[in-house]
Amino acid sequence: MEEISLANLDTNKLEAIAQEIYVDLIEDSCLGFCFEVHRAVKCGYFYLEFAETGNVKDFGIQPVEDKGACRLPLCSLPGEPGNGPDQPLQRSPPEFQ
Amino acid sequence: MNKDAQMRAAINQKLIETGERERLKELLRAKLIECGWKDQLKAHCKEVIKEKGLEHVTVDDLVAEITPKGRVDSSMNFNTCLDSCSYHYNQALVPDSVKKELLQRIRTFLAQHASL
Secondary structure, three states, X not given: OOOOEOOOOOXXXXXXXXXXXXXXXXXXXXXXXXXXXXXXHHHOOHHHHOOXXXXXXXXXXXXXXXXXXXXXXXXXXXXXOOOOOOOOOOOOOHHHO | OOHHHHHHHHHHHHHHHOOHHXXXXXXXXXXXXXXXXXXXHHHHHHHHHHHHOOXXXXXXXXXXXXXXXHOOEOXXXXXXXXXXXXXXXXXXXXXXXXXXXHHHHHHHHHHHOOEO
16 A cells, blocks of 8 residues: 655645544544433433432432331341340240250 | 545544544543533433433433534534534534643644654
């Protein structure tokens, strides 16, 4: 292939080539970003990685239902007497001692 | 292939062979994150996904909505913008400083590789 020389090109043409390369790089960045987002959506981590504000309901995902106070003896909710470590632990039935 | 096309192909090949294209991409990526471009596009993505639905959004949807916004810089005006002009006139996401730095690096490369 014969050697191509840029030295003979005028400034406008060189500038046009530089602009084309720049636009190409920007397009590349945009496409790369789109693929990143699409992958995050399809793999299920979009709202973790990309949506720092808002919540999952914004994206039509139902949050896990809040079933209220946990009934395990060692768990407690603030301000709710009767739950938590104050409750005496029950002895295991004899057959399990 | 005409001479112009031949020259563009040769320049692109040189950019790739020397690794300069990769370096330019990395530089651009870092600059765009630094200037908040990625954050702005993330916010726009959220809107697109809310509109299309998380389960139904496609790559084409994202490319169609995100790319026109992501490529805008302050040199675009009512006459040159191909998309909805008044929106883009006020939404230059790529700062001038980033564009200038990239263009300068590209011009330097072209000057250093005057014969391909």
